[in-house]
Amino acid sequence: MLRLLIADGNDRAARGRHVAATGRTSAESYAAVVRALAPGTTCRFVSPADADAALPAGLDDFDGVIFTGSTLKVSEGTPEVTRQVDLMRAALEAGRPIFGSCWGVQVAATVAGGKAAENPRGPEYGFARSITPTEEGRTHPLLAGRPAAWDAPAIHSDAVLQPPPGARVLAGNPMLGIQAIEIRYGTGWFWGTQYHPELDLDELAAMLRLCDTALVEAGFAEDAGAVAAYADEIAGLGGPDVGAARRLAWRHGIGPEILDATLRRREIGNFLARLSTSVDE
Template sequence: MKNLDILIVEGNIEQDSKMFIEAAGAKVSENLKNLFLKFEPKANIEIIHPGNDKESSAALDKINSYDGIAFTGGAMRLNDMSEEIKKHIKFAKECLESGKKILAICWGLQVCSVAAGGKVNKGKNGAHMGIAKSVKINEAGLRHPLYESKKNEFNTPAFNFDEVCEIPENSIVLASNSVNDVMGLNINYKNSVVWGMQYHSDYEYKQTINLTNLRKEKLLNNNYFKNDDDFSKHISVIKEEDKKLSFENKTFEIRNWLKFIKD
């Protein structure tokens, strides 16, 4: 069997990537690439930034050569609808039109959902800041290959303030929790299939703890925490969860998608 050819679509602008590099040691796209290579060491992986017209155009010119396309997380807020964000949506729409197998993580899920006709708004029940608790796979999710071998209920690294509030046509919600109704989503768009997650199978808690600490002032100013003590207790909860984290269970979605694009 030939080596996999995968396109990773970076979800951050350069300025935001600096924070992710400080928190995780690499850009979101590079972090995901490293995880892919852990499971598929011979895969050919290309990274592009959809805000870069030259990179986007070159990738679209050879779109049929990719076995799969992965959209990463990112720090932008979709309803800001800047020119940069419009380019991310446009590129996602082009990928959906091409009939590809797509993995969409966090920001990537939101972008692909909007590109397919869905809507995204600020999370009505709050935000995930470093961790998502008690994500439950529903009956449709239990039958879906994204969650093959996954525990039916799990905690996971996560960071998001927004959520998919209206799913696209021909979509199925696969998992939910008390914060976001759409934690796992399958989108069928023409001949394309999107497996989406509103959390990070690609990140470790140590990385999301660093990211949460870097955003501390902003989180406090926006009243996500009452005070420093409340913030510290939250970090302690994530640290305790980190001790119990199973790398195998955390990454089943990644491995299942890689298996999917091999078929």
């Protein structure tokens, strides 16, 4: 039975907005995915952005750590950011295996000497398209089972622009050279994706609605109403009307790597499988 610490990257205000939009925090969403993939896993939540967060005294009680996404920016260097950088560093120095998506990747890269900032090629809102593995990524266990190219849920404007020394860049796409990465630091290791394999389609839709101002400012939509209409269609991809979902998938060019939850969550499943093997040993 695995024991995981799940660090919610959002500050208190952003967690509140996320709960209002989706009914649960990002950490709770991650835990639901983890338990579906590895039944029996125990998950403890922590919110390291909060000054009064009850951080664990040590990390030996956990087999691994997961960092969720966040609305924060590493480059701002606020106390809410530095507390999470400190937790990531402590987890890696303690030899913990870590998985993270989006924000988690940016924090891990920062700790290990890389650079995270606004992507000069622009943001990705909705899906990261045409992700392809690097030569190293083709045989890396994080991406085991992925096809030659795939799409994935994504919501970000910042990204890792410069990998840390010794990191293994595993995948990229035309918008971003680092979509998946392995980072070694201290005795710990980190696997992560800039995209969001944990997001169900209705949750992705809710997050797009929360980002409506950013989407309009980026020129992706004329107004908040257009964002809401797009988000409704994304939510409809996973709806009960199979015919309508099929038509929406055709309209948006969405394939099984997004529609099938098992395929969409593949990187998380691969991390948990590696973790289980390590624990059994």
